[in-house]
Amino acid sequence: MKNLFTKYGLMLLSLAAAVAVILSVMAFFATSSAAFPNLAGIIASPFRAASAAVTGKVGGWLDYLTEYDRLKEENEELKRQIAGMEETIRQAEYDRDENQRLREVAGLREQRRELSLESARVVKQDASNWESLLTVDKGTSCGVEVGDCVITETGCLVGVVTEAGYNWSTIRTILDSESSMGALVFRSGASALAQGDFALMGQGLLKLNYMGTDADVVSGDLVVTSGVGGYYPSQLVIGYVSEVGTGDDGLSQYAVITPQAEIPSLVQVFIVTDFTIVD
Amino acid sequence: MLPKSYLVFKWTVYALATLLLFGLQSLVLDQLHPFGLTPFLYPMLPAVAAMYEGSRRGPAFALALGVVCDLILSGPFEGFFTLVFTLIGIVSGVVAENAISPGFLCGLVVSGGALLGTAGMRILIHALSGGGYLALMAQIALGETLITLPAIVVVLPLYRVIHRRCASDY
Numbered sequence: 001m002k003n004l005f006t007k008y009g010l011m012l013l014s015l016a017a018a019v020a021v022i023l024s025v026m027a028f029f030a031t032s033s034a035a036f037p038n039l040a041g042i043i044a045s046p047f048r049a050a051s052a053a054v055t056g057k058v059g060g061w062l063d064y065l066t067e068y069d070r071l072k073e074e075n076e077e078l079k080r081q082i083a084g085m086e087e088t089i090r091q092a093e094y095d096r097d098e099n100q101r102l103r104e105v106a107g108l109r110e111q112r113r114e115l116s117l118e119s120a121r122v123v124k125q126d127a128s129n130w131e132s133l134l135t136v137d138k139g140t141s142c143g144v145e146v147g148d149c150v151i152t153e154t155g156c157l158v159g160v161v162t163e164a165g166y167n168w169s170t171i172r173t174i175l176d177s178e179s180s181m182g183a184l185v186f187r188s189g190a191s192a193l194a195q196g197d198f199a200l201m202g203q204g205l206l207k208l209n210y211m212g213t214d215a216d217v218v219s220g221d222l223v224v225t226s227g228v229g230g231y232y233p234s235q236l237v238i239g240y241v242s243e244v245g246t247g248d249d250g251l252s253q254y255a256v257i258t259p260q261a262e263i264p265s266l267v268q269v270f271i272v273t274d275f276t277i278v279d
Numbered sequence: 280m281l282p283k284s285y286l287v288f289k290w291t292v293y294a295l296a297t298l299l300l301f302g303l304q305s306l307v308l309d310q311l312h313p314f315g316l317t318p319f320l321y322p323m324l325p326a327v328a329a330m331y332e333g334s335r336r337g338p339a340f341a342l343a344l345g346v347v348c349d350l351i352l353s354g355p356f357e358g359f360f361t362l363v364f365t366l367i368g369i370v371s372g373v374v375a376e377n378a379i380s381p382g383f384l385c386g387l388v389v390s391g392g393a394l395l396g397t398a399g400m401r402i403l404i405h406a407l408s409g410g411g412y413l414a415l416m417a418q419i420a421l422g423e424t425l426i427t428l429p430a431i432v433v434v435l436p437l438y439r440v441i442h443r444r445c446a447s448d449y
Contacts, residue, residue, distance in 0.1 A: 009369045012338045016345065016365035020358020023349055044351055048305075055310060125309065126353065129316050129419050130401055133353055170353065177410075198412045202315050202419075 041139075041165035048123040048135060048168070056267065115233060116274035117151075118142050120169070122266050132176040132201055134158070136269060139165045149225075149232050149272040156261040157181075157225060157236040158269050169271070173263050174238060175201050182226035183208060183238055188216035191226055194238050194257060204264065208241065208255040217244055217255050233275045289445040293340065296437050297324055303433065316419065318427040319394070320434070321348055325364040326371040326393035327434050330381050331442040334372030341368025355404040363400050367393045386435045387428065394424040 063071070103109075118138055126133035138144050150158040150171050159173035160181075172179055176196045183194035185208075192211040200206060208223060221241040227234025239259035247254055300320060308318040325344050329337025345364030354360055371389040379385040398420030406413055 008335055009338065009373075012342060012365055012369065013362075016342050016358075016361045019342070019346055019361045020349075020356075023346075023357040023361070041351075055306060124305070128319065128353070129423050131353055198410075199415055 038165040041168040045123070045137065045168055049121075049137060052121070052123040113233075113235075114276045115272050117270040118144060118273050120144075120150075120269055120271055122269060123168070125264065125266075126170075129202070131178075132159075132173040132196070132263070133162075134171040134173060134263075134266065134269070136169050136171060136271070137167065138271060139167045139169050141166050143273045144169050144271050145273070147231070149236065150269050151236055151272060152261045152266070152269060154260075155237060156259070157238050158261050158263060158266065160232075161271065171269070174206055174259055174261075175204060175263060177201055179206070181232060181238075182228040183223050184226045184234075185215070185217050185241070186222040186224050188221070190215040190217055191228070192217075192223075192255075194223060194225075200256065204259070205242070206239070206257050206259060208257055209252075211253045211255065213251050213253060215253055217241055217253065219244060221255075223255075223257050233272060285445070289441070290340070292441050292445065293328065293438075296441055297328075297344065300324060300434060300437070303430075308427075308430070313426050314422055316422045316426055318430060319397075319423055320427060320430055321352070321360070322364070322367060322393040322397040323390040323427065323430065323434055325368045326389040327386055327431070327438050329368040329371035330375040330385055330389050331438055332372070334369060334376055337372040338365055338368030341365050341371075355401055359400070359404075363397050367396060370396075383431075383435065386431055390431050390434075391424055391428060394427055395420060398423055 120136035120138035120142075122134050123137050124135035126135065134150075136150075144161060144164050146161055146164050148161040148164075150161060152158060157174055159171045159176070159179065161169050162172045163170040174181065174194065174196060177198040179196035181194050183192050184190070185192070190211060192208045192215065195207050195209050197205075197207040208217070211217060219241055223238045223241060225232050225234055225236040225238060237260045239257040239261075241255045242258045243256040245254055245256070246252070304318075304320045308320055311318060321344075325337070325341030328340050328344075331337075332340060341364040342361060345361035348354075348360035348364065349358055352360065367389075371393065374389055374392075375381045375385050379388060398416075402413060402416045402420060405416065
């Protein structure tokens with residue numbers, strides 16, 4: 001063992017350190033993705049797409065074989081939900097007309113909510129035990145930028161773009177322990193911070209922190225993005241409160257959120273490249 | 280065959296085999312979640328390669344592999360895999376040359392060390408940046424190592440065949 005760090009070994013370690021520093025500096029100064037990772041991402045794109053296609057196909061066959069009964073039941077349940085939602089839509093249309101009339105009477109600005117969306121296919125679910133990331137097949141060539149929000153087709157929040165290459169992007173999901181976003185409890189309006197939590201990440205859950213002692217939150221409450229600061233759109237569905245607890249200090253409250261987006265099984269997502277919201 | 284072209288051939292075969300193992304990770308292992316964890320094959324590759332190739336050529340391969348992993352994977356910081364894999368390459372090469380002769384047992388030891396070492400470095404960086412859940416992270420590191428180690432039955436024979444065939448050719 002005496003020659004563990006020979007001159008050659010030290011030279012290689014120094015070289016590794018130099019490479020690491022170069023990669024870090026390039027990543028720090030790059031506005032989107034640094035040149036080498038970008039190039040690696042471009043080269044890896046067809047392989048990722050092929051891999052996603054193969055796993056999608058195999059997964060589809062396995063689902064057909066093993067989950068036929070469950071999917072049939074789910075289909076029936078969804079039909080019942082649609083019937084209920086049609087009634088809600090009729091009521092919402094009536095309410096919208098009434099709201100418009102009242103806004104005109106009161107001289108208020110019209111509410112607007114415009115999201116520019118870019119559809120993207122999930123080509124890699126980073127199944128690491130340490131992070132929760134997705135790779136999609138759209139990048140800067142389609143106007144995607146670091147910091148863009150990512151949602152599902154039903155408007156549920158998936159995460160935020162953390163790296164954007166030419167034809168690929170990496171999304172840090174809301175489950176990741178480094179993920180943090182302003183949130184609101186829809187029913188009570190209580191504001192908080194929806195944060196990924198390492199202990200909950202493996203269970204597909206996240207945490208609602210900094211709620212204060214008297215925040216009105218109960219199990220089953222809907223949690224949406226607050227949009228505070230204008231960095232992310234407001235009213236994007238994060239999930240539902242599944243548990244409310246008291247923090248280690250015995251004063252603050254926290255809640256556990258079950259995200260509405262089924263992140264592990266996502267195939268397609270929508271990147272919010274631009275948004276205008278007038279409340 | 281000239282030594283230079285022999286070297287190019289050998290490392291090209293190593294690179295192709297590694298590409299195959301990358302495919303194994305993304306197509307098969309990423310879909311498996313035994314005990315809620317996903318096997319993480321990558322640290323095993325520089326360890327096994329360095330075990331066969333020794334403490335001079337092994338770390339060079341490990342460095343190259345680390346750069347590739349840094350470009351395609353997400354680590355605690357840019358260059359994480361380059362540094363950690365080079366270190367794994369040096370240690371594995373030295374262990375195989377001085378302590379345990381290359382083979383299944385040595386492969387198991389250096390692979391286990393590589394997996395625990397990589398996860399341990401993550402935990403250390405997390406701890407240094409003030410993060411919590413260290414006990415949970417240690418459990419995950421151990422679990423990840425245990426569920427990944429069986430993959431040695433694929434990695435070890437593949438690299439051994441390349442090492443032996445290329446050595447006998449030369």
